[in-house]
Amino acid sequence: MIANRTTDVVVIGAGPAGAIAACLLRQQGHQVVVLEKSTFPRFVIGESLLPQCLQTLKAAGCLEAVNAAGFQRKVGANFQHRGHYEQINFADKFAAGPSHAFHVLRSEFDDILAQCAVQAGATVEFNATVTAAKNQFNDCLVAYTDADGNSGEVRAKFILDASGYGRVLPRLLDIDQPSSLEPKASFFTHVDDGILPEDHQRDATLITTHPKHRNVWYWLISFASGRSSVGVVGPPELIEPYQGEGMAGLKKIIHEDPELAHILRHAEFDSQAHQINAYSGNVTQFCGDGYAVLGNAGEFLDPIFSSGVTVAMKSAHLATTVLDKQLNNEPHDWEQGFVEPLKMGIETFKTFVTHWYSGGFQDVIYSPASNQNVKAKIASILAGYAWDTDNPYVLNPEDRLQTLIEICQQ
Ligand code: FAD
Numbered sequence: 001m002i003a004n005r006t007t008d009v010v011v012i013g014a015g016p017a018g019a020i021a022a023c024l025l026r027q028q029g030h031q032v033v034v035l036e037k038s039t040f041p042r043f044v045i046g047e048s049l050l051p052q053c054l055q056t057l058k059a060a061g062c063l064e065a066v067n068a069a070g071f072q073r074k075v076g077a078n079f080q081h082r083g084h085y086e087q088i089n090f091a092d093k094f095a096a097g098p099s100h101a102f103h104v105l106r107s108e109f110d111d112i113l114a115q116c117a118v119q120a121g122a123t124v125e126f127n128a129t130v131t132a133a134k135n136q137f138n139d140c141l142v143a144y145t146d147a148d149g150n151s152g153e154v155r156a157k158f159i160l161d162a163s164g165y166g167r168v169l170p171r172l173l174d175i176d177q178p179s180s181l182e183p184k185a186s187f188f189t190h191v192d193d194g195i196l197p198e199d200h201q202r203d204a205t206l207i208t209t210h211p212k213h214r215n216v217w218y219w220l221i222s223f224a225s226g227r228s229s230v231g232v233v234g235p236p237e238l239i240e241p242y243q244g245e246g247m248a249g250l251k252k253i254i255h256e257d258p259e260l261a262h263i264l265r266h267a268e269f270d271s272q273a274h275q276i277n278a279y280s281g282n283v284t285q286f287c288g289d290g291y292a293v294l295g296n297a298g299e300f301l302d303p304i305f306s307s308g309v310t311v312a313m314k315s316a317h318l319a320t321t322v323l324d325k326q327l328n329n330e331p332h333d334w335e336q337g338f339v340e341p342l343k344m345g346i347e348t349f350k351t352f353v354t355h356w357y358s359g360g361f362q363d364v365i366y367s368p369a370s371n372q373n374v375k376a377k378i379a380s381i382l383a384g385y386a387w388d389t390d391n392p393y394v395l396n397p398e399d400r401l402q403t404l405i406e407i408c409q410q
Contacts, residue, residue, distance in 0.1 A: 035128040
């Protein structure tokens, strides 16, 4: 048995959502205990950040440490399909705010954020797997076990669940709900890329649409080290047969696209192939008595626009702003301060994700018809500014995007 503790807020998971929440709560003067199942550094996928998230990193006091890490700078997203090549440069975006981000090794990035939380005064416990929770404001309890099977408890006023795919509270409280998006499969690795500068812009994420299947796409995310993350996503029936063959299968599906195969012709596939299937998830409610769910533990859509880490950190920022008021016995409104803005950003990305897979948004991306003004607004969304209500594609994403698709398809 581990000595039991009492704190203000217990955070489940030390990924981007949990670490940012811990940093912000410490700035507000609250005591925080973070319980993390694994030990850091550890491999996680999700390496392409969006410029918007630099605002959250700054607010949480982590930007300096991230800037100092020497991660590959990222200035845009490029798309290719059967000879079409389109560049979205974040500097052209409509929204104010940073126009660059980074390609990060998540093992290093998550470790940096966790260290920021520790430096800010949070207690971060690794090898601590949360197994049970009782939620009631001012009287919450979280039970966990360590690597040796010893059990411990943390009493807190509030629980923030940032457990990602662990989805601890959604499962325990039965608020887990399937995503409205079709299930997808992903298959990926890190390579020693051997990429020649004339073949690929390292400071932009490259999305390649499969030459035959428009609902299958590849990412190429290049790091400063000369290595890249490469992966493929699509319907399970098109990806799973390759997963069965391990790395040989991954190489085979990558070589189905001649342009991507050309860029990676000198690459050494020298590490492990990973897969995550049916990764999308949702909840029936994002918060309740004594708890809120953040990041992937709440709703996760799809990796196509690299929105996951940005949404995860934004959810932590929104939630801790309301929680600070609640802990200080000030008037607060979880619905207005957390749920509504969080859903607005998610809805914006969801509209673009849905129309990517139906092909309509790909017609926009690969169309010469989009004018500069429209491109600026699209660049804003792809840069993560999904909460900028001056952008009509945020305020009314479905109608605006549908109209744009019709114009580009004519
Ligand atoms: P996580 O990063 O998953 O962190 C959750 C933490 O909780 C983990 O450290 C875990 O160990 C811990 N935990 C779990 N269970 C427990 C428990 N019981 N007790 C204690 N701790 C627990 N996003 C991007 O922004 N850019 C990308 O390029 C990108 N690419 C992706 C590619 C693929 C194929 C997939 C599937 C996702 C991708 N994502 C990407 C999404 C991104 O990985 C996630 O959105 C992001 O990691 C979510 O952060 P988080 O803090 O919510 O959760």
